[in-house]
């Protein structure tokens with residue numbers, strides 16, 4: 169008979185509120201370098217230099233969004249870094265849907281979407297950048313009340329705020345608590361039971377499975393149908409030839 173895996177301990181979250189900062193991710197990366205224990209989470213009223221994926225800027229004025237980062241120290245090898253990003257996406261999507269009262273979809277790797285428009289994003293960064301994972305900083309930005317003209321040019325018309333979409337918006341503290349609680353429970357589940365339950369949940373939440381997309385990759389482009397994600401957290405793209413390609417990094421452009 170198989171003995172069930174011992175349950176991983178729950179994360180003891182220590183949320184802290186900050187005023188205006190450069191970037192909550194930078195703040196936590198610095199604290200991680202100085203030896204901060206897992207569980208610190210910082211949310212800011214605004215960010216002077218909010219960062220998004222692919223070197224983009226994440227506009228973070230006061231009153232428009234939720235800007236926060238959480239520090240974890242997962243005992244995982246470097247090749248499992250993409251799993252943390254998938255984990256964060258599924259956890260935040262579930263929590264946001266529960267708070268807001270509308271289904272939140274995922275676009276690989278972890279864009280949060282309402283009706284296929286971006287309502288938030290996640291930037292996972294590691295300390296150190298290469299080699300074994302000592303710490304991961306999960307940075308989350310949610311459009312709460314951003315006006316339609318308040319997004320960067322490249323995403324205008326494809327982004328939405330929770331307010332505009334008709335979601336319920338809770339107070340910041342309630343939202344942070346709900347998001348951290350779901351993040352902590354999926355993290356514990358992952359450390360106890362492995363990636364497979366999370367992989368299946370992420371696919372259920374993904375709003376693009378079966379859709380034809382074009383991806384920008386470091387070495388060019390790829391076109392095909394989104395088939396899901398694999399055990400490494402990579403995107404599975406079914407190409408015209410019928411072969412399924414596993415893609416570790418890239419950006420999905422809608423057709």
Ligand code: BTN
Nearest residue numbers: 191218219220221289290307309
């Ligand atoms: C994306 O490009 O979709 C990811 C955006 C992540 C933005 C958040 S806001 C809080 C945290 N601090 C940052 O500088 N970035 C992340």
